[in-house]
Amino acid sequence: MISANLLAIFYLISGILFILALRGLSSPETSRQGNLFGIIGMAIAITVTFLSIDNFSSGFLYVILFLLVGGSIGAFIAFKIPMTAMPELVAGFHSLVGLAAVFVAISAFISPEVFNLGTSGNIKLASLIEMSIGAAVGAITFSGSIIAFLKLRGIMSGSPITFPGQHILNLLILISIIVLTYFLCLNQSPNFFWSLIAISFLVGFLLIIPIGGADMPVVISMLNSYSGWAAAGIGFTLENTALIITGALVGSSGAILSYIMCKGMNRSFFNVILGGFGGTDQTSGKTNKEQKPVKSGNADDAAFLMKNASSVIIVPGYGMAVAQAQHALREMVDSLKKNGVKVSYAIHPVAGRMPGHMNVLLAEANVPYDEVFELEEINNDFANCDVAYVIGANDVTNPVAKTDPQSPIYGMPVLDVEKSKSVLFVKRSLSPGYAGIDNDLFYRDNTLMLFADAKKMTEDIIKNL
Amino acid sequence: MEIDPFIFRLSIFILSIFVGYYVVWSVTPSLHTPLMSVTNAISSVIIVGAIIASLAGSSLSVFNQSSIFGFLAIILAAINIFGGFLVTQRMLAMYKKKKKDKK
Numbered sequence: 001m002i003s004a005n006l007l008a009i010f011y012l013i014s015g016i017l018f019i020l021a022l023r024g025l026s027s028p029e030t031s032r033q034g035n036l037f038g039i040i041g042m043a044i045a046i047t048v049t050f051l052s053i054d055n056f057s058s059g060f061l062y063v064i065l066f067l068l069v070g071g072s073i074g075a076f077i078a079f080k081i082p083m084t085a086m087p088e089l090v091a092g093f094h095s096l097v098g099l100a101a102v103f104v105a106i107s108a109f110i111s112p113e114v115f116n117l118g119t120s121g122n123i124k125l126a127s128l129i130e131m132s133i134g135a136a137v138g139a140i141t142f143s144g145s146i147i148a149f150l151k152l153r154g155i156m157s158g159s160p161i162t163f164p165g166q167h168i169l170n171l172l173i174l175i176s177i178i179v180l181t182y183f184l185c186l187n188q189s190p191n192f193f194w195s196l197i198a199i200s201f202l203v204g205f206l207l208i209i210p211i212g213g214a215d216m217p218v219v220i221s222m223l224n225s226y227s228g229w230a231a232a233g234i235g236f237t238l239e240n241t242a243l244i245i246t247g248a249l250v251g252s253s254g255a256i257l258s259y260i261m262c263k264g265m266n267r268s269f270f271n272v273i274l275g276g277f278g279g280t281d282q283t284s285g286k287t288n289k290e291q292k293p294v295k296s297g298n299a300d301d302a303a304f305l306m307k308n309a310s311s312v313i314i315v316p317g318y319g320m321a322v323a324q325a326q327h328a329l330r331e332m333v334d335s336l337k338k339n340g341v342k343v344s345y346a347i348h349p350v351a352g353r354m355p356g357h358m359n360v361l362l363a364e365a366n367v368p369y370d371e372v373f374e375l376e377e378i379n380n381d382f383a384n385c386d387v388a389y390v391i392g393a394n395d396v397t398n399p400v401a402k403t404d405p406q407s408p409i410y411g412m413p414v415l416d417v418e419k420s421k422s423v424l425f426v427k428r429s430l431s432p433g434y435a436g437i438d439n440d441l442f443y444r445d446n447t448l449m450l451f452a453d454a455k456k457m458t459e460d461i462i463k464n465l
Numbered sequence: 466m467e468i469d470p471f472i473f474r475l476s477i478f479i480l481s482i483f484v485g486y487y488v489v490w491s492v493t494p495s496l497h498t499p500l501m502s503v504t505n506a507i508s509s510v511i512i513v514g515a516i517i518a519s520l521a522g523s524s525l526s527v528f529n530q531s532s533i534f535g536f537l538a539i540i541l542a543a544i545n546i547f548g549g550f551l552v553t554q555r556m557l558a559m560y561k562k563k564k565k566d567k568k
Contacts, residue, residue: 011513014510015481018507018510019481019484019485019488021503021507022485022488022489022492022500022503022504023488023491025492025493025496025499025500025503026491026492026493027493028493028495028496028557028560028562031496031499031557031560032554032557032558034503035499035503035550035553035554035557038503038506038507038550038553039550041507041510042506042507042509042510042546042550045510045512045513046512046513046516049513049516049517050516053516053517053520058527059519059520059527059532060520062519062527062536063516063519063520063536063539066519066536066539066540066543067512067539067543068543069540069543070539070540070541070542070543070544070546070547071543071544071546071547072547073540073543073544073547073548074543074544074545074546074547074548074549074551075547075548075551077544077548077552078547078548078549078550078551078552078555079551079555081552083556083559086498086502086552086556089502089548089552090498090501090502090505093502093505093544093545093548093549094505096509096541096542096544096545097505097508097509097511097541097542097545099538099541100509100511100512100515100538100541100542100545101511103515103518103534103535103537103538103541104511104514104515104518104534104535104538106531106534107515107518107521107531107532107534107535107538108514108518110530110531110534111518111521111529111530111531114517114518114520114521114531115514115517115518126471220501221501224501224504224505227505227508228504228508231508231510231511232478234511234514235474235478236471236474236478237514238513238514238517239470239474240513240514241474241477242510242513243510243511243513243514244474244477244478244481245477245478245481246507246508246510247478247481247508248478248479248481248482248484248485249481249484249485249488249489249504249507250485250504250505250507250508251482251485252482252485252486252489253485253489253500253504254501254504256486256489256490257489257497257500257501260494260497347494347495349494354497354498354501355494355497355498355500355501356494356495356496356497356498356499356500356501357498359494359495359496359497359498360498360499360556360559363495363556363559363560363561364559366559366561368561368562368563369495369560369561369562370562370563371563372495374494374495
């Protein structure tokens with residue numbers, strides 16, 4: 001049994017260690033140390049919580065048991081999960097944090113005396129508001145993440161689900177959450193508490209269904225942020241510094257990532273959240289597709305072009321992840337390097353289904369991270385480059401974003417691949433990307449379309465090198 | 466006049482948001498995926514609430530209405546803690562620099 005003050009100091013220490021964990025991520029060299037700080041912080045928080053409990057009843061054994069059960073499941077998932085499934089894994093993990101927040105809030109509501117929050121039916125007003133916020137945000141995080149998980153996993157269609165009056169309905173539900181919280185504070189009736197949680201589950205579900213698959217980077221970041229705010233809400237309820245600090249860190253981290261992702265698409269946050277973008281609307285592209293000439297080539301042509309180039313820039317996108325082409329890609333680059341070709345990688349901020357998705361896949365394939373560049377770092381190099389190899393990316397290379405103010409993606413920062421001497425575009429067909437618009441790049445004179453699966457084509461090129 | 470402890474917690478909260486803001490902006494974009502998985506792991510420090518909740522039962526009946534929710538929350542948070550930190554570790558181990566001998 002340790003004193004409450006000492007306990008608070010230990011929680012503060014673990015909060016600081018969590019800050020250092022995030023700080024470590026500023027460069028790959030310090031990142032592993034950062035992760036270690038995070039683990040130590042967590043170990044301290046859990047250990048001192050055990051020490052603060054004075055009556056070690058038999059319940060304690062069950063705590064250890066369930067901790068180990070959850071831990072083994074978590075460890076098993078962490079080792080088994082393929083890197084390409086990282087977006088859905090993170091979405092799934094968010095849902096667990098959300099649900100855990102809901103459960104803790106429920107427990108605090110049923111037995112407030114355990115947490116020193118007053119007695120049942122007579123909970124301190126501030127605690128009641130804090131736990132309502134924690135429970136509501138947690139429930140939204142849970143159901144929202146489940147939908148995001150299903151969409152990313154492909155169990156649910158990635159196309160947006162919209163219906164008339166959707167936004168008004170969402171608004172009404174959000175207002176009713178506030179009204180319910182108000183009534184809950186007035187008479188502390190459990191019925192209001194349960195309805196609050198139920199309706200929050202519903203709103204999480206409704207918020208995410210209209211958002212299309214390719215907007216998932218924003219959604220995942222946003223849910224990351226929500227999971228933080230939920231933790232902070234519970235932290236206030238439990239008067240726990242570690243939770244408050246962590247909640248604030250995670251909340252602002254997710255918010256910044258959402259902002260970066262929105263900026264990468266030149267869309268406002270609200271525009272993404274209101275949803276319904278892309279997916280089904282392909283009308284603009286269909287009309288004149290047939291008339292325009294397209295040059296298509298095979299692996300032999302591509303190998304010839306790249307072998308004789310002096311510099312090649314690779315532009316990976318979600319298609320590379322789907323085809324699991326990252327290893328083949330790295331092999332191709334290795335052979336090119338043997339031929340004296342300078343190769344670098346260009347990553348668009350919203351390439352893939354979550355922030356940094358492409359970087360992880362390339363790292364998995366042993367691509368050194370100092371060959372991988374962000375959009376701003378590399379965009380000027382396309383003009384001096386011989387071949388741009390676009391693998392699984394589409395809209396992020398579309399020049400209409402710079403030229404056509406009518407286009408839905410106008411103003412979005414794009415990679416200037418058309419400036420390179422020749423463009424090799426690996427794609428299964430001419431179908432438009434998620435924005436539902438035709439890519440002008442397909443019809444350029446310096447573009448050679450390689451119609452095939454990304455992995456298959458890359459392997460064929462290796463054979464021809 | 467005494468200051469409500471809530472104000473102190475609020476101060477910590479708001480200052481932490483600022484710390485988070487500056488720290489996260491300095492995270493290199495190539496590590497944004499590990500950032501998400503590690504934030505996910507640390508937000509599971511909510512497990513401390515779950516542990517307290519799970520000991521709500523008496524020594525006679527370990528499982529009561531509120532401790533059951535605590536135990537469930539422990540499982541969920543533990544999955545996240547172990548899963549989150551380990552998967553981050555796995556990812557970070559893959560980030561390598563160009564080898565010196567190879568050009």
